[in-house]
Amino acid sequence: MSISSAPSYDLVLAGGTVIDPASDTNARLDVAVTGDRIAAIGKGLATNAARTIDVTGSTVLPGLVEGHTHIFQYVSAVGAPAEEAHLRRGVVAAADAGTAGASTFAAFRKLVVEANPLRIVNFLNVSVLGLIDFRFGELLNPDTLVPEDALATAEAHPDIVRGFKIRLSEDVVGENWESLLKKSVALAEQAGLPLMLHIGETSEPLPVVLDYLRPGDIVAHCYTGKPYGILDGDKVQPAVNAARERGVLFDSAHGKSNLSFEVARRAIADGFLPDVLSSDTSARNWRGPVFDLLTSISKLVALGAPLEECVRRATVAPAQLLGLDAEGYGRLEVGGRADVTVVDWTDEVTLPDAAGNTIVAPRLEPTVVLHGGAEVDIVPWRGLKTA
Numbered sequence: 001m002s003i004s005s006a007p008s009y010d011l012v013l014a015g016g017t018v019i020d021p022a023s024d025t026n027a028r029l030d031v032a033v034t035g036d037r038i039a040a041i042g043k044g045l046a047t048n049a050a051r052t053i054d055v056t057g058s059t060v061l062p063g064l065v066e067g068h069t070h071i072f073q074y075v076s077a078v079g080a081p082a083e084e085a086h087l088r089r090g091v092v093a094a095a096d097a098g099t100a101g102a103s104t105f106a107a108f109r110k111l112v113v114e115a116n117p118l119r120i121v122n123f124l125n126v127s128v129l130g131l132i133d134f135r136f137g138e139l140l141n142p143d144t145l146v147p148e149d150a151l152a153t154a155e156a157h158p159d160i161v162r163g164f165k166i167r168l169s170e171d172v173v174g175e176n177w178e179s180l181l182k183k184s185v186a187l188a189e190q191a192g193l194p195l196m197l198h199i200g201e202t203s204e205p206l207p208v209v210l211d212y213l214r215p216g217d218i219v220a221h222c223y224t225g226k227p228y229g230i231l232d233g234d235k236v237q238p239a240v241n242a243a244r245e246r247g248v249l250f251d252s253a254h255g256k257s258n259l260s261f262e263v264a265r266r267a268i269a270d271g272f273l274p275d276v277l278s279s280d281t282s283a284r285n286w287r288g289p290v291f292d293l294l295t296s297i298s299k300l301v302a303l304g305a306p307l308e309e310c311v312r313r314a315t316v317a318p319a320q321l322l323g324l325d326a327e328g329y330g331r332l333e334v335g336g337r338a339d340v341t342v343v344d345w346t347d348e349v350t351l352p353d354a355a356g357n358t359i360v361a362p363r364l365e366p367t368v369v370l371h372g373g374a375e376v377d378i379v380p381w382r383g384l385k386t387a
């Protein structure tokens with residue numbers, strides 16, 4: 001072999017269909033990697049590769065970004081293991097949504113953020129307690145909302161804290177929902193960060209609650225089947241569309257109890273896709289009904305959402321919202337991070353929602369995951385029956 005024909009790429013993923021919503025790419029292209037960077041995206045790159053993986057027939061995505069999860073393992077009863085639940089299923093960056101509060105944040109930083117290879121940020125719970133145990137609402141004692149503690153934590157850890165979280169369900173906030181919500185919005189305003197609001201079984205109907213939110217704030221669980229969701233009959237309520245018009249964002253956040261196929265089907269048919277498509281993975285649901293982010297994407301595709309739009313909402317959209325686009329997450333770009341998730345559609349399987357319903361549909365399964373150019377050891381789908 002002459003010097004001039006030496007391979008110029010470490011690895012080429014050859015022959016797949018690249019879907020990168022950030023660059024409006026949906027085409028059959030090779031992706032070449034050298035070191036931890038994407039070296040080229042184009043046709044016929046395999047001839048210059050030290051190693052080639054044939055991904056013909058597969059779909060090549062940017063490494064996924066999970067906009068809403070619970071990964072405070074060891075401290076919170078709901079914390080799933082970040083690497084196994086996310087990275088080893090194709091997710092390279094994730095936002096924990098309010099599992100840690102100011103009083104537990106130091107442990108979150110040490111045990112989760114610094115101990116896992118994927119990029120982790122969070123929405124800090126407005127209660128200093130955070131979400132330690134689902135049985136005990138973290139705001140039933142309203143004094144646990146200590147704005148100065150939340151603000152000090154956010155200020156000291158801008159690399160991690162990207163917003164605040166309040167769970168507004170009646171069993172979490174009791175009768176104090178309004179004063180707690182107002183204080184949460186005020187502290188988010190002071191910090192210059194978004195507030196994520198968990199709905200479903202709130203004290204008041206959604207339009208009442210939406211009035212308190214600012215552009216950029218996020219409503220989690222938009223397809224919940226619990227009382228006070230987004231629908232009125234078959235249609236999305238006008239107040240919900242009006243909130244979206246003025247910049248309030250909606251996060252699908254499947255979770256153990258907050259995805260109804262019926263609600264999602266009607267909302268999608270009415271043109272209402274979430275701004276962020278997230279799994280709301282936790283220790284309570286990662287073995288079902290949620291499983292992982294790719295399964296959450298598969299469900300919405302089965303209910304009528306276009307794949308490319310779903311991928312956008314699980315890559316570049318959450319990356320932008322979380323300030324991770326500046327670090328190169330959520331896109332495939334020459335010179336950018338070599339984070340790539342290659343997926344195949346499986347045969348049809350039975351997929352559950354969080355409201356007792358099932359659909360039969362194919363699901364997306366990762367076949368190759370690159371993280372910083374290195375191949376990740378993928379774990380099997382947790383819905384597979386083990387012997």
Ligand SMILES: [Zn+2]
Nearest residue numbers: 097253255280
């Ligand atoms: Zn959640």
